[in-house]
Amino acid sequence: MRLLLVGATGTLGTAVANEMKSDADIISAARTNADVKVDITSTESIREMFNKVGEIDALVCTAGAAHFGHVKEMTPEQNLVAVNSKLLGQINLVLLGLDYIRENGSITLTTGILMDDPLVTASSAAMANGGVQAFVRSAAIELPKNIRINNVSPTMVTEAKEKYGSLFKGFKPREAKDVALAYKKSILGAQSGQTYKVY
Incomplete structure (x- = not known):
């Protein structure tokens, strides 16, 4: 199995790579220090990445940025950080990557607890x-x-x-290796359209 892991150098990406290393040939993708460079806010960069990598069996994205700030003070430009990165960046990976994903392949994107359990200053990330x-x-x-x-x-x-502990007061953190198991379930399992919550 050829697995393209976008965001491979981050905390979650590293955990996913460790969990999947015995099940897949992992191609790491990130802004720096990876097999292939990619900026998910750029459709041209995404296209170049897929052209370099070629056919894959699984696509995983653990990348995506967002601005944290009070709604009353947030500018449209600040809100666009999450729109262009975590939202459109991930969706564009799907739209531009479908032709490269083989029959019976899988795609796993990343969301987060903030869409279910709101925090002050996290509206853009939740969106x-x-x-x-x-x-x-x-x-x-x-x-x-x-x-x-x-x-x-x-x-x-x-x-x-x-x-981030000062932001997530009262939340019980989970180890990245536990979260990585949810990615493994998505990659190697049979379900589709699911949200695997690790709260």
Whole structure:
């Protein structure tokens, strides 16, 4: 199995790579320090990545940025960070990658707990997460070649507690290796249109 892992150098991406290393030939993709460079906010960059990588059996994205700030102070430009990266970036991976994914392949995108459990300053991230989830649910009924699509929705991971712990007060973090199991279920399982919540 050839697995293209976008966001491979991040905390979640590293955990997914470790979990899948015995089941797949992993091609890492990220802005830096990866087998292939990609900027998911650029459709041209995404096209170049797929042209370099060629056919794959599974696509996983653990990348996606969002601006955190109060709605009353947020500018449209700040909101576009999540729109262009976590929302459209992931959806464009699907739209531009379908021709490269083999029969019975799979796609796994990343959402997050903020779409279900709101936090102050997290509206933009929640919007992107919810949009990706809705896209996955709808796209699942019409993807070609029996390709499956799911999303993994993690809570804050333990490895990011120092950075984000002050935002996620009262939330129980989960280890990235536990979240990686949900990606494995999506990649190797049979379900489609699902949200695998790791809260």
